[in-house]
Amino acid sequence: MNAYLPYVFCMILFCIGIYAILSKRNIIKIILGVVIAEYAVNLFFVLVAYKAGGRAAIFSETEVILPESMVDPLPHALVLTSIVIGLATTAFLIALAIRLYGKYGTFDITRMRELRG
């Protein structure tokens, strides 16, 4: 297997997300597009930190784990942060979608015509 293949799949996932944002009319589908793109980026970050046969970066009293065999823990911590940010964005977008549905009675973005340009 090509070592670059996971990265390529990640990029394809990201492109699917962007495609959904750009082409879908339903608000919920647009939000799903944002979420998919976001997961692709997070997955990509985790993949960057991947190391074949790597161990968690925790020292143990019962066995000897060399620092060289540990994975880089920083991306994992950062991915957690970016997932939380994503959660906040998604929650906000969904709340907006519910309010928009209350105002217009539809999720179709082409029927929301207050703003142009």
Place this chain on the structure above:
Amino acid sequence: MTIESIVPLFVAIPLAGAFLITLLKRIKGIPDTLGVLASASAFALSIMFVLKMEMGQRVICNVGNWGGFQEVLGRIVGIQLVVDGFTVFMLVTVNLIAFLVAVYSMSYMTRYTEKWQFYSLFLLMLAGMNGVLITGDMFNLFVFVEIASLASYALVAFGTGKKELEASFKYAVMGGVASLLILMGVIFLYSNTGTLNMEDMTRILGSSENPVLIYLVFALFLAGFGLKAAIFPFHAWLPDAHPSAPAPISAMLSGVLIKALGVYTLVRVFYCVFGFPEKVSSIFMTLGALSMIIAVILALKQWDMKRLLAYHSISQIGYIILGFGIGSPLGILGGLLHLFNHSIFKSLLFLDAGSLEYATGTRNLKEMGGLSKRMPVTSWTTLAASMSIAGVPPFAGFWSKLIIILACIQMGLWFYAIIAVLASILTLASFMKVTRYAFLGEIRNKLRNILEVPAPMLIPMIILAIICIIGGVLLIPGVRQGFLGLAVEALSRARGV
């Protein structure tokens, strides 16, 4: 208290203010007081910093005292907060506007319910912007960009009408995509350099050659931060989002948010981390010129006052980007001065639009007229700001535009100089329209009984108008060294000029 320990307070004070407001929301008057106090103290701290900074000085604060590991491991561990000349300049700009806007909101926001939510979100946005300015760490930059953006999405939707919700949705989706692009760029940089600290990154990138990846990162950052800054191909969300927010927030968004999240980050990343290569310089200049001219043409046909102002924001951001794109010390000086001036007069114009809306209940220029007699202060401050944005001497905007055009000519870029002059003339034309329709002419019958807005709204407008008029003072050699000079020096050194 050492100067290093002041640095985190720029984030901590607004953040504490925001959460204390949520805790104490039931007590009457607390949200206003805390909001004004927090932004005032942040402004006072930034002024203190300007007075204490020396030329070429960098104040570095290691969060959690992880700095000691630097000697052992040979690289920086943990988050660093770095304040240099450019940061101080931006801190003063952001906190000045934030303080004045907080004062203005005291009476403007009485029209809305849930004032505490407004002040809480406002302070969160301020904390995010200050964080973007002081951080020296790539991922931390992303986190603060997100804090400020999320608060601004919510503030755009604050009115919860149809327009506001729709604009906020558009803005939030665009902003979300921009953040993802930025994060992707940060990941590529991290995987290439193995560090998140900007200083380390500069060193590692300077010593190794990896052009393909770097160009990918350039593209990602240009698109991501460009979306936040609303420069030309990425500007579509701004004319919807900025007018939909309450007027003080429009002033914050147009005045400082797009600069702190967009222009500052672009300049910081491309100057200080990548050393500003020639290719990026020409991209900056092209995008700057395009946003300048296209946005001002679109602005000419607008009748909604706030929408017109929003288009002008894109155009003026074009000037700033052009100034930074030239990259000579004179161009940087022009870009910085125009950034400062634009945040002053654009905030003032949005506050004026808010006052007009507060008094007359409309934003449509066709429904106004003859207001100069009923609202003298608003009309005079609008005139000062309009003259300044159009670049009429001796107002502040004239000097910054002059410097940018001179910098163009100095580098032999006649084409860009001509576009800058042309955009300036069109700006003047479109502001003549505002003055003509809103303030001159016959007063309409239904507007005969309107009154000037209350004092807390007038005082910030008057202060901003005074800065608009005397803004050229910043160029006097003694003053320039202490404020603009610091920033120019920091950026020129980063570029190696």
Place this chain on the structure above:
Amino acid sequence: MSKEQEHGMTVIVKTVTRLTVGLIFLYGIYIILHGHLTPGGGFAGGVIIALSFINLDLAFGGSVSSKIFSKGSTGLVEALGAVMFLALALIGLQYGGFFVNFLHPDGEPGQLLSAGIIPLENIAISLKVGAGLFGIFLTLIVLQKFESEKK
């Protein structure tokens, strides 16, 4: 009792929830308190605690958990957590820097009471995350009710 049965899921789900919800809550607290020793910590523990409340809502339907923990109080607890976290960071300024571990900086591996301010910060984060997440859930639920009333 009859009204309660109209809402929510079947008796099986309700009984299982009744039995497990306390355990989930306790497990969340365990994760928070051992945040400096094992994987997990304030964030994960806070999410688990929020889930125990959400679980109640899902099983019994409607407003069971919002009687225990209303939307207003989630905002308060969230702000309290944030202020606590920030205060811990700012106290560090007295001891030489932002976020300095001023209580017990060295720590002993495997000891519960050893890591200085880290467990305290974990508790603050868990308050913020738990209340925040549950607050988001309640917000979306309330909006949904508002929609169905309108129809």
